[in-house]
Amino acid sequence: MTERFEFSRRRRAMLAAMAAAGATSSVCASAAQAVRAVSASGRGERRMTQLIGANGWPVTAANIAMWKEMGISWGRDSVGPGQPHSPDEPVEVDKTGAAFDHNLPQAIVQNNRNGIRSLLLLGYTPKWNASVDGDSRSAPKDDSVWQRYVETVVRTYIAPPYNIRHFQIWNEAAGKLSGGSPQATFWHGKNFRAQHEKSRPYDRAMQDYVELVHIPAARIVRKYGGYVVYGGWPDQGGLDNYIKWLEYRSPVAGARMIDWVDYLDTHYLGVDGLTPLYERYVANGPARGVWQTEIGDRYMTDPHYLPMYFFRFAVWALDHAWDDPDKYVSMVYHWDGFEPYRLTHRGNPRTYNVSGKSLIVLNKTVGGALERFNGHLAFGPNASGLALRSGSDLVVQVRASPGPRTVTVTGLSGAQPGRLGVAMIDALTGEPADMSAIAARLSPDGLSIDFRVPEAVNGAGHGAPAHLAYLVVAQHA
Known part of the structure; x- marks a missing residue:
């Protein structure tokens, strides 16, 4: 270029x-x-690159070079496939990607070698163990299957040479959404139907998530010394509702969900929307930071969205005790594709779209401490x-x-x-x-x-x- x-x-x-x-x-x-040029980040310095992540992994040397030029220092993707066919097969956790068709150990080692941090997304339910027949996005019938999968992932990837510390539990688990959806896209239960208009609300959506999924997984993550990243609260869920469930005390688990969260995580909020979460949970604990593991997407049809978001995010972070490089992170969804608003356009060669170029300019212009x-x-x-x-x-x-x-x-x-x-x-x-x-x-x-x-x-x-x-x-x- x-x-x-x-x-x-x-x-x-x-x-x-x-x-x-x-x-x-x-x-x-x-x-x-x-x-x-952007130099390597010391723990005593705050850099724009510490804030910027993307969904997916760069995989190739050429992609890694593009990530570095855009200042992307975090990646996020799935780990599995677990036990996709039966409870009798071994728990497999060496694949990643939407179809589990990429080698995960190789991706993480390559990320580590190139200064890219990795967030592993834990999910979902094998279809044979799904409470909604054949639906991998529904609650597990037998939660011990879920715990066995989580334990295998964390035990494997927290150890050398991977040294992963951050694990995200599920994705966008919620109940009825403010936009009118009776059930969340990635968390289904009783009354769910594939035809949207036939679905009805899943009344115990969050209780089941807290008791069957979040707290059991978080206990495993912390047992091995890892950090728990909340499973991406969707913007349509509303912050008031998020706070309600973070502070819900489960009589089954004997704990609140917020007591088992290290990094709060939301999706597609504006930067100012993070302030209530900071003030309530981060300024004086118990959480370590506030992340957004998905931002962008169609918002990036506005070419100003991404550079304005990250510049404002940096100003906000500096005003909110940015005393650890991992405290605040936002990850672009998605870093590649065929839509013109993605960071890059998939092809051979891969090329930058306007949003990707804007990150390059940001990284060059605001590249100092x-x-x-x-x-x-x-x-x-x-x-x-x-x-x-x-x-x-x-x-x-x-x-x-x-x-x-x-x-x-x-x-x-x-x-x-x-x-x-x-x-x-x-x-x-x-x-x-x-x-x-x-x-x-x-x-x-x-x-x-x-x-x-x-x-x-x-x-x-x-x-x-x-x-x-x-x-x-x-x-x-």
Whole structure:
């Protein structure tokens, strides 16, 4: 993909030209500072890549290179097939993928070798043990079969050379959903029918999940020293309902579900939706963090969705005691496919879609160690955004309509006239704006940045035409 390296070269050339021109009163662009390579994450540093995961595994060397370029550091997929045909066969846990047609041990070892973390999804019920005839997404008739499968998985993959620590219990188990579905997509029970209109609510959906599936599996995971990731509460289930069942005390298990959860997990919420969970369960325990193991999907038809989500997620994490690299993770669903909104387009060769390119730009532009920006942004009309520090740079993600726009930055400690540089980078392509499109002035009142948003915005077709870009403020030595 020659164009990705080409835009970095042009940005460096632009910086050199501006420096040669002696731009002082209008602060000149600094592209080189914004394109630092992402270094390996230390436990004391927070990096954008620590937040970014994807569903599936990269499998090939070429795919791994693409994951690294997009900054993806977590993968998630299934483990099985367990005992698919009868209780007399051995428990098999060496396959992964929707059809259990990929070698799981090889995938995990390869992930480990390339700095990619692995989350194993535990599920589902063998059809011969299903409470709904032939339905692998229904509760088990004999829960000891489920426990035998979980024990085999955890015992196998928590040991070297795999060293997995995070195990997710089931996927999107819930009862009646707010959208009108009487039963959840991945958790079926009494009154379920394949014809949606004939199904009726599964009244004991969550009690059965807590008592037959979640707590028995969580006890096994913790017995071996692993971490329990909740099974992805669906956004249609509602947070109030999630909280209700997290705090449900089972008379059978003698415990609440939240007492057996290390990482809360939801699907497809906006970043602000994570705050109630943080405040209730993470700020003072008992949970270790908040994850979303599925985000994106059709939301990514808006090309601004993914870069805005992860930038906001990073700002949010920095404001919510991001003191461990595993505390906050969100995983894109799905990283490949044939739909134009996926990260990559499946083929030979595989290519990037717009959403994947936007992650590459994010990874390059915000690739340093992250810190909170404790200053203030004051935008003019028809512009908004957020800021954080990436290494020595201040990066402002701005969304604005076409035309001349402004932002004033206050609280830039140590800023000195003649030593600041400002660049405006297209958030989807990585292209730098022409130097004539941006000017900045440093005064006792702060740094005032004037920037011109092009008429051909990169978010056309999704509401009012708007452009997404990064203003990168760098300080030269």
